[in-house]
Amino acid sequence: MFSLTRKKCPDSLSGPNSESAFAREDREDGVARVVISEDGAIVFSNAMFRALAGDGSMDSINFQFDPLTTSEGTRYLVGSAVAAPEKSPARKNERVLRALPASDFQTLADLSEDIMLVVDESGAIRSINNAFTKIFGYGENDLAKIDFLDLFDNEDKPYIRNTIRSMGIDEAEATPVMDFQARIVTKTGAKRWIEWRQHRPKNSKSELMYCVGRDITAIREQQNALSRREKQLTQAESIGRMGHWNWTLGQDDIEWSEELYNIFGIEKKSFRPTLETMSRLVHKGDRERVNHSFQRATIGQTNYEMEFRVTRPDGEVRFIRCEGRCAREADGEVTALYGIMQDMTERILYERELKESKGEVERAYAAKTQFLANMSHELRTPLNAIIGFSEMMHRQLLGPIGTPKYLEYIQGIRESGEHLLDLISDILDMSKIEAGKYELAFEEVNVTKTIRLAMHMMESRSSDASVKIKAEKLLNDNLHIIADRRALLQVVLNILSNAVKFTLKGGQVNIECTERKDFITIKISDNGIGIPANKLANITNPFEQVSSHYTRDHEGTGLGLSITKELVEMHGGTLLIDSTLDIGTTVTVRLPYDASLKAPKK
Numbered sequence: 001m002f003s004l005t006r007k008k009c010p011d012s013l014s015g016p017n018s019e020s021a022f023a024r025e026d027r028e029d030g031v032a033r034v035v036i037s038e039d040g041a042i043v044f045s046n047a048m049f050r051a052l053a054g055d056g057s058m059d060s061i062n063f064q065f066d067p068l069t070t071s072e073g074t075r076y077l078v079g080s081a082v083a084a085p086e087k088s089p090a091r092k093n094e095r096v097l098r099a100l101p102a103s104d105f106q107t108l109a110d111l112s113e114d115i116m117l118v119v120d121e122s123g124a125i126r127s128i129n130n131a132f133t134k135i136f137g138y139g140e141n142d143l144a145k146i147d148f149l150d151l152f153d154n155e156d157k158p159y160i161r162n163t164i165r166s167m168g169i170d171e172a173e174a175t176p177v178m179d180f181q182a183r184i185v186t187k188t189g190a191k192r193w194i195e196w197r198q199h200r201p202k203n204s205k206s207e208l209m210y211c212v213g214r215d216i217t218a219i220r221e222q223q224n225a226l227s228r229r230e231k232q233l234t235q236a237e238s239i240g241r242m243g244h245w246n247w248t249l250g251q252d253d254i255e256w257s258e259e260l261y262n263i264f265g266i267e268k269k270s271f272r273p274t275l276e277t278m279s280r281l282v283h284k285g286d287r288e289r290v291n292h293s294f295q296r297a298t299i300g301q302t303n304y305e306m307e308f309r310v311t312r313p314d315g316e317v318r319f320i321r322c323e324g325r326c327a328r329e330a331d332g333e334v335t336a337l338y339g340i341m342q343d344m345t346e347r348i349l350y351e352r353e354l355k356e357s358k359g360e361v362e363r364a365y366a367a368k369t370q371f372l373a374n375m376s377h378e379l380r381t382p383l384n385a386i387i388g389f390s391e392m393m394h395r396q397l398l399g400p401i402g403t404p405k406y407l408e409y410i411q412g413i414r415e416s417g418e419h420l421l422d423l424i425s426d427i428l429d430m431s432k433i434e435a436g437k438y439e440l441a442f443e444e445v446n447v448t449k450t451i452r453l454a455m456h457m458m459e460s461r462s463s464d465a466s467v468k469i470k471a472e473k474l475l476n477d478n479l480h481i482i483a484d485r486r487a488l489l490q491v492v493l494n495i496l497s498n499a500v501k502f503t504l505k506g507g508q509v510n511i512e513c514t515e516r517k518d519f520i521t522i523k524i525s526d527n528g529i530g531i532p533a534n535k536l537a538n539i540t541n542p543f544e545q546v547s548s549h550y551t552r553d554h555e556g557t558g559l560g561l562s563i564t565k566e567l568v569e570m571h572g573g574t575l576l577i578d579s580t581l582d583i584g585t586t587v588t589v590r591l592p593y594d595a596s597l598k599a600p601k602k
Contacts, residue, residue, distance in 0.1 A: 031081070033049060033079065034063075038074075066078050177197055244340050249337070305323045438566075444481075466505040488591075490563070531577070
């Protein structure tokens with residue numbers, strides 16, 4: 001169509017013949033010209049106008065029309081317009097988009113690897129593409145006997161039936177696109193996982209449902225395999241008490257596996273693993289060392305191993321072994337640290353117990369070896385005296401039996417026999433205690449009287465050693481407790497005997513007894529040779545002695561303090577030893593007022 005632009009019209013036009021004038025205007029200047037009479041007829045057009053009218057380009061041209069009146073009074077409209085430039089190559093190649101015909105859609109559907117089908121309101125399959133037949137194996141003849149729902153695995157059918165029902169085939173409105181995954185049973189009986197998209201268009205008169213599916217069987221198999229491996233890894237970590245972690249440099253969060261939360265004794269939902277929160281769980285004695293290890297690994301770009309302790313929220317201390325590696329970019333720059341943490345508590349405690357047990361066995365073996373060496377001397381000496389003196393008296397080598405010298409020999413026999421009896425008694429008492437067969441006979445005992453009796457029994461030995469025994473703080477002569485009389489006397493005698501034995505000539509032993517609210521305290525101290533600090537922890541072990549059997553200057557089995565400690569503990573009491581080398585030793589015995597109530601139950 002023309003687009004008219006009107007300008008002011010001149011009143012008249014005079015000159016030569018108008019048609020001749022029009023003809024002169026047919027020049028090739030790129031301007032299209034036309035003259036239209038009053039009745040609408042074209043009385044003149046130049047070649048450019050005719051060319052534009054011929055190729056259909058007139059719609060894109062804007063004409064300018066001017067009124068013209070000849071001298072004869074005839075009126076015309078004279079139109080002119082600059083012709084559009086020739087179309088560029090780009091414009092020439094432009095195409096008008098149009099809807100594809102159904103045949104094109106079918107061709108494209110058959111080229112697709114996605115499954116496409118159309119289902120009617122009854123569930124029958126109306127059309128399929130080639131991918132459907134290729135993947136499931138069903139042809140058009142097979143589909144005439146089965147419905148869409150029949151394709152699904154029996155376990156998935158209830159879910160699929162509800163999904164299709166929710167599409168609302170009997171409703172007028174369009175349904176939203178439905179996405180779901182389900183298994184399809186192929187013609188050969190194999191099961192394939194398909195990810196479906198279904199849609200029913202709005203105002204679909206034929207009530208058709210359009211379905212597109214993608215075979216994700218390989219993806220599901222990979223997902224299941226990955227899930228199995230993750231489950232196996234989790235189970236293995238749980239059995240091995242081990243978890244893995246990953247920390248990207250520059251980030252706060254640390255990735256933890258499930259088992260690490262169990263190792264640290266925390267709930268996953270209430271804990272965010274970061275460098276700061278993990279550092280709080282590390283035992284304060286190991287915290288600085290752990291932080292330095294992370295820093296050294298980052299700066300030095302080296303792998304590392306370390307052991308540290310963590311304190312759980314409930315206060316339990318666990319021993320952790322951490323092994324870390326550096327993750328590097330292609331240029332070698334460290335971008336992350338990763339590794340494992342393993343709970344080594346049971347193993348470390350077991351190793352400690354094993355080490356302690358090994359030490360105890362070695363000490364017990366050494367002590368018993370020393371005991372046997374001591375006994376070879378202790379038993380042989382009195383037996384030699386008994387046999388020797390008896391033989392001399394039997395042969396009357398010094399004359400008749402009435403000779404005074406024999407009295408001295410008889411005294412030696414008695415003393416040797418008593419010493420031998422003491423040795424054997426100690427061994428038997430220790431054996432009975434270790435076997436749990438030492439029975440206590442509880443009765444009311446006067447403690448002060450028992451202590452004085454022990455002092456009296458030690459007078460001869462202390463006199464021979466030039467050692468004084470003093471008891472200036474025995475103030476209550478009516479101090480009574482419930483205890484085993486014989487055991488209490490043996491406890492005091494054993495401690496007094498050791499004090500006198502290891503106090504040098506001119507030394508002193510002090511005894512005192514103090515009453516407390518719940519117990520009494522018997523304290524025996526001396527200014528003797530003392531006990532080395534490294535021997536104090538083991539001095540009450542059976543057969544333990546301060547000096548070796550090569551340098552020992554005193555007789556004894558090494559059972560005295562061990563028996564004493566066991567007897568005190570059988571009364572529900574405690575025995576404490578405090579000693580300084582070359583200063584002296586203090587032994588403190590605490591006993592309850594009624595040992596029958598405090599004694600350990602068998």
